[in-house]
Amino acid sequence: MSPAAANRTEAIGIVGAGQLARMMAESASALGLRAVVLAERPDDSATAVAAEVVPGVPSVAADLTALAARAAVVTFDHEQVDLDLVAAVAAAGTVVRPGVDTLRMATDKAEMRRRVQAAGLPGPAFEVLAGGGVLAAVEGFAGRHGWPVVLKAARGGYDGKGVWPVAGPEEAARVVEEADAAGTPLLVEEQVAIDAELAVVVARRPGGQAVTWTPVETAQVGGVCREVLVPGRLDPAVVADAAALGAAVAEVAGATGVLAVELFWSAGRLLVNEVAARPHNSGHWTIEGAVTSQFENHLRAVLDLPLGSTAVAAPAVATVNVFGGPDGADPVDRLAGALAVDGAHVHLYGKEPRPGRKLGHVTVCGEDPDDVRHRAWTAARALGTVVPAGIDLDEEGP
Amino acid sequence: MSPAAANRTEAIGIVGAGQLARMMAESASALGLRAVVLAERPDDSATAVAAEVVPGVPSVAADLTALAARAAVVTFDHEQVDLDLVAAVAAAGTVVRPGVDTLRMATDKAEMRRRVQAAGLPGPAFEVLAGGGVLAAVEGFAGRHGWPVVLKAARGGYDGKGVWPVAGPEEAARVVEEADAAGTPLLVEEQVAIDAELAVVVARRPGGQAVTWTPVETAQVGGVCREVLVPGRLDPAVVADAAALGAAVAEVAGATGVLAVELFWSAGRLLVNEVAARPHNSGHWTIEGAVTSQFENHLRAVLDLPLGSTAVAAPAVATVNVFGGPDGADPVDRLAGALAVDGAHVHLYGKEPRPGRKLGHVTVCGEDPDDVRHRAWTAARALGTVVPAGIDLDEEGP
Numbered sequence: 001m002s003p004a005a006a007n008r009t010e011a012i013g014i015v016g017a018g019q020l021a022r023m024m025a026e027s028a029s030a031l032g033l034r035a036v037v038l039a040e041r042p043d044d045s046a047t048a049v050a051a052e053v054v055p056g057v058p059s060v061a062a063d064l065t066a067l068a069a070r071a072a073v074v075t076f077d078h079e080q081v082d083l084d085l086v087a088a089v090a091a092a093g094t095v096v097r098p099g100v101d102t103l104r105m106a107t108d109k110a111e112m113r114r115r116v117q118a119a120g121l122p123g124p125a126f127e128v129l130a131g132g133g134v135l136a137a138v139e140g141f142a143g144r145h146g147w148p149v150v151l152k153a154a155r156g157g158y159d160g161k162g163v164w165p166v167a168g169p170e171e172a173a174r175v176v177e178e179a180d181a182a183g184t185p186l187l188v189e190e191q192v193a194i195d196a197e198l199a200v201v202v203a204r205r206p207g208g209q210a211v212t213w214t215p216v217e218t219a220q221v222g223g224v225c226r227e228v229l230v231p232g233r234l235d236p237a238v239v240a241d242a243a244a245l246g247a248a249v250a251e252v253a254g255a256t257g258v259l260a261v262e263l264f265w266s267a268g269r270l271l272v273n274e275v276a277a278r279p280h281n282s283g284h285w286t287i288e289g290a291v292t293s294q295f296e297n298h299l300r301a302v303l304d305l306p307l308g309s310t311a312v313a314a315p316a317v318a319t320v321n322v323f324g325g326p327d328g329a330d331p332v333d334r335l336a337g338a339l340a341v342d343g344a345h346v347h348l349y350g351k352e353p354r355p356g357r358k359l360g361h362v363t364v365c366g367e368d369p370d371d372v373r374h375r376a377w378t379a380a381r382a383l384g385t386v387v388p389a390g391i392d393l394d395e396e397g398p
Numbered sequence: 399m400s401p402a403a404a405n406r407t408e409a410i411g412i413v414g415a416g417q418l419a420r421m422m423a424e425s426a427s428a429l430g431l432r433a434v435v436l437a438e439r440p441d442d443s444a445t446a447v448a449a450e451v452v453p454g455v456p457s458v459a460a461d462l463t464a465l466a467a468r469a470a471v472v473t474f475d476h477e478q479v480d481l482d483l484v485a486a487v488a489a490a491g492t493v494v495r496p497g498v499d500t501l502r503m504a505t506d507k508a509e510m511r512r513r514v515q516a517a518g519l520p521g522p523a524f525e526v527l528a529g530g531g532v533l534a535a536v537e538g539f540a541g542r543h544g545w546p547v548v549l550k551a552a553r554g555g556y557d558g559k560g561v562w563p564v565a566g567p568e569e570a571a572r573v574v575e576e577a578d579a580a581g582t583p584l585l586v587e588e589q590v591a592i593d594a595e596l597a598v599v600v601a602r603r604p605g606g607q608a609v610t611w612t613p614v615e616t617a618q619v620g621g622v623c624r625e626v627l628v629p630g631r632l633d634p635a636v637v638a639d640a641a642a643l644g645a646a647v648a649e650v651a652g653a654t655g656v657l658a659v660e661l662f663w664s665a666g667r668l669l670v671n672e673v674a675a676r677p678h679n680s681g682h683w684t685i686e687g688a689v690t691s692q693f694e695n696h697l698r699a700v701l702d703l704p705l706g707s708t709a710v711a712a713p714a715v716a717t718v719n720v721f722g723g724p725d726g727a728d729p730v731d732r733l734a735g736a737l738a739v740d741g742a743h744v745h746l747y748g749k750e751p752r753p754g755r756k757l758g759h760v761t762v763c764g765e766d767p768d769d770v771r772h773r774a775w776t777a778a779r780a781l782g783t784v785v786p787a788g789i790d791l792d793e794e795g796p
Contacts, residue, residue, distance in 0.1 A: 010730045022427060029424050029447040032730045032746020032758060049427040051446035291741055291763075306738040313711065332408045332430045340704040343689055348430020360430060365689075 013071025019349035021046035021077035068094040097302040106277035199282030200246025203297035215242035230317040289317035314365035322360035325384030337382030344379035411469025415442035417747035419475035466492040495654040495700040504675035597680030598644025601695035613640035628715040687715035712763035720758035723782030735780030742777035
């Protein structure tokens with residue numbers, strides 16, 4: 001086999017070069033594989049560790065094709081992709097995993113809600129707002145389910161963007177008007193009382209073989225994940241139900257690779273909230289906290305290789321996200337403080353620091369849930385992360 | 399801070415681009431650091447994962463200087479370096495860790511033996527063979543310690559190369575003549591009866607703070623490490639003594655970064671065998687088997703950052719090296735078989751496959767020493783590794 005052919009066999013093309021691609025590339029390196037990333041900017045996170053960088057964007061067919069030509073399989077760092085272009089690349093013979101059908105479910109909230117409902121899986125009540133009379137439809141929906149309701153952009157939202165809780169008709173009218181002006185299709189959902197948020201990460205091979213990591217409890221502030229706790233505070237029976245629900249959603253999605261399902265625990269019910277067809281922030285803990293990480297199993301799955309054990313490696317694991325502090329300092333310049341924390345596994349993404357920008361995460365494994373959480377926050381704070389309102393660290397605790 | 403300056407602050411220059419540099423680069427990426435490697439060939443192992451590749455060799459001053467210009471600190475993938483050139487780079491203001499004094503001890507077996515002996519630490523009896531009358535000196539040494547003896551090249555040996563056990567005067571004469579013709583300085587050592595081989599890996603900061611991973615038992619065949627067992631079969635008291643001896647050698651060496659000490663267990667005594675001033679094959683198990691890997695702690699040490707915990711992550715860990723099989727196949731094409739082994743952490747180095755070439759390793763963590771060893775070998779064999787004579791897998795076992 002010529003060196004060029006050898007490279008291609010072992011090369012994984014990744015659309016996007018953010019931190020998910022960076023952590024995939026770290027796993028690829030360990031396995032002797034080559035990560036080839038499609039990078040919009042030369043300093044994108046994954047460019048520092050990828051074996052090869054293809055400059056370009058997923059909205060340009062020639063860029064996608066250039067990536068495909070360098071790889072045995074194409075996968076994704078993010079879902080901001082043009083599904084028609086992806087379908088064309090697949091039709092031309094490139095193996096694309098996950099496939100367009102799964103990506104559509106992960107990128108179109110209306111589609112996701114319909115498919116989850118059609119499969120008999122639980123989610124909030126919803127209505128897709130198509131055609132005319134959108135505001136009247138919202139008011140009708142609220143008449144049946146009560147105000148407040150949640151309006152969502154059917155496509156393009158992430159990290160709390162594209163989600164608008166509205167208390168009544170006037171707020172709803174404002175959102176509907178703005179969405180209409182922007183050409184954003186909407187759906188409306190009941191606003192459920194959230195007692196807890198969970199996430200389940202599943203890895204699935206093309207043939208359907210799947211493994212599930214233990215569901216975790218997440219804390220979101222302003223729609224952004226701030227901490228992940230393994231196990232959370234929920235009853236083991238609920239956690240087991242969450243795992244089964246996550247696996248069922250992955251099957252409905254026909255996923256290949258890693259798929260993450262965010263769940264609400266609401267009034268004694270589990271409800272599907274969001275679906276992402278890629279490694280997910282709620283699975284970063286698996287790098288040190290599980291036998292096989294979500295990144296390694298994603299690579300194994302998209303290459304149709306046997307999946308690794310998802311068993312937890314410690315009784316308690318906490319992951320806390322690192323955000324740029326108000327001074328705009330680079331957390332890499334503050335490593336000393338974080339690494340002084342016993343057992344702190346610091347991950348920084350090499351991104352340009354900006355106040356409030358997600359720049360990394362810290363994971364701590366141990367015996368005691370409060371202890372690992374406290375240590376992870378201590379390290380994240382040393383890196384400049386401000387503890388947000390809504391996260392209670394119980395500093396005076398026992 | 400300008401982007402260029404920021405890059406420099408977080409950049410670690412690595413002399414050499416082999417698998418040790420590759421695994422350092424994987425750790426660097428996780429920490430948000432940039433690995434810059436000095437690579438002799440564009441397809442060297444670490445080039446696929448380094449943030450930046452400086453083409454060149456350590457024997458050319460301009461190449462070393464080019465590396466130094468791109469990095470905040472310069473460290474090493476291997477010790478085949480010209481110490482005068484390294485000293486010049488350090489004198490010109492580059493932070494070089496480990497320093498020349500440590501590198502001299504690790505690259506000159508005569509120097510290493512002298513310094514270990516001067517510190518009162520145990521090693522085999524030896525004599526440095528300088529000047530004329532070398533053969534007579536060997537015979538005199540054998541007269542006092544008995545044949546066979548071991549002749550060693552003082553510099554340049556690795557993986558069993560440069561080591562010649564000789565049974566009597568005639569064999570000794572042949573080695574002495576060849577070494578003389580090649581200009582290779584020799585030393586002679588007693589041949590000790592090896593009951594077991596151990597290795598200790600130590601990480602040490604510039605100020606002297608040091609951490610030690612638990613000593614491991616290694617199996618060498620033909621001078622090449624084939625497996626690493628944690629814990630080995632040795633008495634815990636011996637293991638504790640080995641850890642203390644390793645730490646003492648690191649202090650004698652004035653090491654900064656990771657230093658590995660290979661030990662003989664011989665007739666109830668621990669003896670220093672070899673010293674390497676870099677991450678070492680005997681420490682690859684720490685990637686999954688310890689809280690902090692040798693690669694991460696090497697980076698932390700050379701950047702003078704707090705060192706991470708070296709606690710073991712499992713009761714039993716086995717690492718088995720992967721060598722190219724007789725068919726010359728690339729183990730990356732055989733990943734499916736290896737990844738089907740439960741808990742097998744496969745590391746492939748992206749090196750061109752050749753029969754007998756070290757191409758990767760497999761680590762398995764678990765509860766039972768025999769079980770993890772068996773699984774690691776099963777995965778290594780699936781990747782094409784032939785079990786060598788001298789490794790007893792007890793296939794018929796209990």
